[in-house]
Amino acid sequence: MSSVIAVYPGTFDPMTLGHEDVVRRATQLFSKVVVAVAAGHHKKTLFSLQERIEMARQVAEPFKDQVTVESFSGLLRDFVVGRGGKAMVxxxxxxxxxxYEFQLAGMNRSLMPDVETVFLTPSDKYQFISSTFVREIAMLGGEVDKFVSPFVQEKLAEKVRSLERE
Structure with missing residues (x-):
């Protein structure tokens, strides 16, 4: 495997089993994968940036030899180029x-002509999972264990309990 750095950006609010599956698939293609957790200035997130980083690091633990988790704010291009990224997952x-992703890839190509966008699809059993649905189900008291890791499930439960106390 050649030494290619890939960046997998997202808000990861929270990180789902679909995200985890994409990380696993990316490690099979790239020597290093940087999970880039967006500060989320354009979205109101349920979890703080620090909480999202902590969850992403926990989920990425099995891949720690190849995967790092970092936060970024500002232009994704600056982050990717600054890390020596040659691919964006x-x-x-x-x-x-x-x-949406096709338009985003075109914009990113004009901003970063030397960086390729690679689309990965999660396994069939994860294709319908979205962080938005997971948050909504958890906030309404539903079970999310089929959609997130046990660590993330516990963090969601803690968050819901803390919001109920407010």
Whole structure:
């Protein structure tokens, strides 16, 4: 395997089994994968940046020889280029993701002509999972154990309990 650094950016609010599957698949293609947790200035997140980093690090633990987790804010291009990234990994769940991701890839190509966007699809059993659905189910008291790791499930339960106390 050649020494290629790939960046997998996202808000990861929270990190799902689909995200974890994309990380695993990326480690089979690239020598190093940087999971880039976005500060989320454009989205209101349930979890703080520090909490999302902690969850991503826990989920990435089995791949620690190849995967690092870092946060970023500002232009993704600056982060990718600053890390020596040659590929950007994006997960695609369904056709509905494709239009947005295709436009994003085109924009990123104009900003980073030397960086390729690679689309990875999660396993069939994870294709319908989204962080938004997981948050909503958890906030409404539903079970999310089929969608997130046990560590993330516990963090979600803690967050829901803390919000109920407010």
């Amino acid at each position: 994006r997960g695609l769940r369904a056709v509905t993701d494709f239009d």
